[in-house]
Amino acid sequence: MAQGKVLFYDFMVKETPIKMLCETNRTILTVNGLFPGPEIRARKGDTIYVNVTNIGSYGITIHWHGVRQIRYPWSDGPEFITQCPIPSNSSFLQKIILTEEEGTLWWHAHSDWSRATIHGPLIIMPAYGKMYPYKFDQEHTIVIAEWYTRDTKAIIDEALETGGDPDLSVAYTINGQPGDTYSCSNGSAYNKTFVRGKTYLFRIINSGMNEEMFVGIAKHNLTVVGMDGSYLKPLKTNYLMITPGQTMDVLVTANQTPGRYYMLFSPFVDTNAPSNKNVARGIFQYTGNYNHSEIPVSPVLPGSTNKSDAGNFTIQLRSLNSKEHPSKVPTKITRNITIAVSVNQQPCPANQTCTGPQGTMHSASLNNISFSAPPISILQAYYNNIYGVYNRTFPDQPPTLFDFTGNVSALGEAANVTTEVLKIDYNDEVEIRFQGTNFGAAENHPMHLHGYSFYVVGMGDGNFSETEISKYNTIDPPYVNTVGLPKNGWAAIRFKADNPGVWFMHCHLERHSSWGMDAVLIVRDGKKKHQKVRPPPKDMPPCSVSS
Numbered sequence: 272m273a274q275g276k277v278l279f280y281d282f283m284v285k286e287t288p289i290k291m292l293c294e295t296n297r298t299i300l301t302v303n304g305l306f307p308g309p310e311i312r313a314r315k316g317d318t319i320y321v322n323v324t325n326i327g328s329y330g331i332t333i334h335w336h337g338v339r340q341i342r343y344p345w346s347d348g349p350e351f352i353t354q355c356p357i358p359s360n361s362s363f364l365q366k367i368i369l370t371e372e373e374g375t376l377w378w379h380a381h382s383d384w385s386r387a388t389i390h391g392p393l394i395i396m397p398a399y400g401k402m403y404p405y406k407f408d409q410e411h412t413i414v415i416a417e418w419y420t421r422d423t424k425a426i427i428d429e430a431l432e433t434g435g436d437p438d439l440s441v442a443y444t445i446n447g448q449p450g451d452t453y454s455c456s457n458g459s460a461y462n463k464t465f466v467r468g469k470t471y472l473f474r475i476i477n478s479g480m481n482e483e484m485f486v487g488i489a490k491h492n493l494t495v496v497g498m499d500g501s502y503l504k505p506l507k508t509n510y511l512m513i514t515p516g517q518t519m520d521v522l523v524t525a526n527q528t529p530g531r532y533y534m535l536f537s538p539f540v541d542t543n544a545p546s547n548k549n550v551a552r553g554i555f556q557y558t559g560n561y562n563h564s565e566i567p568v569s570p571v572l573p574g575s576t577n578k579s580d581a582g583n584f585t586i587q588l589r590s591l592n593s594k595e596h597p598s599k600v601p602t603k604i605t606r607n608i609t610i611a612v613s614v615n616q617q618p619c620p621a622n623q624t625c626t627g628p629q630g631t632m633h634s635a636s637l638n639n640i641s642f643s644a645p646p647i648s649i650l651q652a653y654y655n656n657i658y659g660v661y662n663r664t665f666p667d668q669p670p671t672l673f674d675f676t677g678n679v680s681a682l683g684e685a686a687n688v689t690t691e692v693l694k695i696d697y698n699d700e701v702e703i704r705f706q707g708t709n710f711g712a713a714e715n716h717p718m719h720l721h722g723y724s725f726y727v728v729g730m731g732d733g734n735f736s737e738t739e740i741s742k743y744n745t746i747d748p749p750y751v752n753t754v755g756l757p758k759n760g761w762a763a764i765r766f767k768a769d770n771p772g773v774w775f776m777h778c779h780l781e782r783h784s785s786w787g788m789d790a791v792l793i794v795r796d797g798k799k800k801h802q803k804v805r806p807p808p809k810d811m812p813p814c815s816v817s818s
């Protein structure tokens with residue numbers, strides 16, 4: 272691979288005054304005073320240094336979502352997995368090693384719920400002299416977020432204490448703007464000008480906390496050409512379904528009658544759990560002669576509970592698989608793992624009042640293990656051979672077999688709260704079958720893996736069955752870092768374990784991850800020198816047992 276450039280960025284994490292939804296006297300944690308945060312723009316193969324300085328009032332970490340960080344988990348970011356938080360009034364120089372990534376990714380805080388306001392785009396253009404596999408005239412980046420009315424660390428700290436539901440967001444925002452369905456943001460909605468005949472590339476990032484979204488633009492087709500930093504075969508559609516954690520590159524040609532058109536983001540809510548059902552709207556206005564104060568045309572999107580429209584969009588996605596961008600789907604699987612994905616409840620501790628369902632505490636698990644973060648980072652414990660920080664007994668199969676997606680009401684809902692890792696040999700060809708279960712409020716789970724992208728070779732409703740294997744797509748499945756596991760369904764992914772290190776795997780719905788829907792993969796070093804985890808930087812944030 273051609274040697275890329277070395278780029279430098281400065282990130283200052285600080286409390287910043289912001290006016291949103293008529294609130295006054297409100298500050299939020301931002302990077303460089305911006306919401307959404309600053310864009311990082313690089314080319315394929317570049318190396319980026321970001322000096323992260325935290326002058327906020329509590330520790331944070333930053334993750335580079337979708338960057339594989341080959342052999343260098345030290346800068347990956349999830350708190351207590353690869354590092355301890357960067358304390359107030361200190362800095363950490365993070366190194367982002369780009370290799371195969373090309374397209375739209377993003378960065379975000381990976382500690383408590385700080386990512387609600389600490390996130391931004393990470394755009395990776397083709398290497399010098401290389402072309403995009405599609406044409407466009409202009410590009411725009413769209414970052415979707417969820418707005419909460421108080422400090423998100425307080426929200427999750429309190430919810431984990433009581434076992435109850437965390438606050439709901441009160442608005443979805445498009446590049447920081449909730450849009451004109453909110454009287455307080457009338458006149459400040461996200462808006463862009465369309466010139467008839469031109470084609471626009473939209474880089475759409477769902478950095479929302481807890482909801483999947485349907486997306487559409489009135490009367491305009493959308494052509495999806497990339498996802499999660501990898502190209503797709505062009506897919507023409509009139510709506511998208513994008514989960515938290517996912518990014519999509521979408522072409523839109525301005526080929527309609529000059530006028531004003533709404534872009535609509537509307538939540539996909541396939542669960543009984545409480546949710547924010549508001550919409551966010553942006554406006555596209557053509558240049559030319561027409562009444563520029565006319566009311567924009569609205570798109571028609573699937574209803575908020577429309578699971579089949581969500582699935583029908585997702586199953587059409589195919590990787591580009593061209594000569595320049597080939598698919599390399601593993602076909603000789605040496606490690607086969609099945610993971611049951613559940614929302615659980617834990618009994619309320621004695622002498623405490625809990626506000627979860629029927630006085631219990633909300634919880635969540637993978638293979639019946641509700642992940643508990645250790646006091647020091649798992650990577651530091653692994654690399655320095657510190658014992659007693661984690662167990663190595665995460666099971667390759669659900670501990671008990673049952674009708675996962677059937678009536679589970681007779682089964683106990685509590686999971687084991689513990690810190691387990693899943694060890695994988697270097698260069699194993701891995702298949703993971705995620706199996707949704709019907710415990711608690713079942714719903715779509717956007718499962719995200721650090722350190723890897725993976726091929727989604729199959730997905731479906733109900734319980735996985737071996738007969739599905741013959742129907743897998745091993746030719747051109749999408750190559751992504753986040754897969755929406757259908758509600759009460761399954762999804763099968765494949766990857767080659769060629770990146771040694773400690774890698775977090777979790778649901779990208781923040782409340783599920785906070786409740787324990789997480790696991791840690793340790794991919795062992797290979798035998799050769801360039802197959803081992805590189806040494807740590809000297810300025811790793813310190814871990815203190817009390818933190």
Ligand SMILES: [Cu+2]
Pocket residue numbers: 715716717778779780783784788
């Ligand atoms: Cu989930």
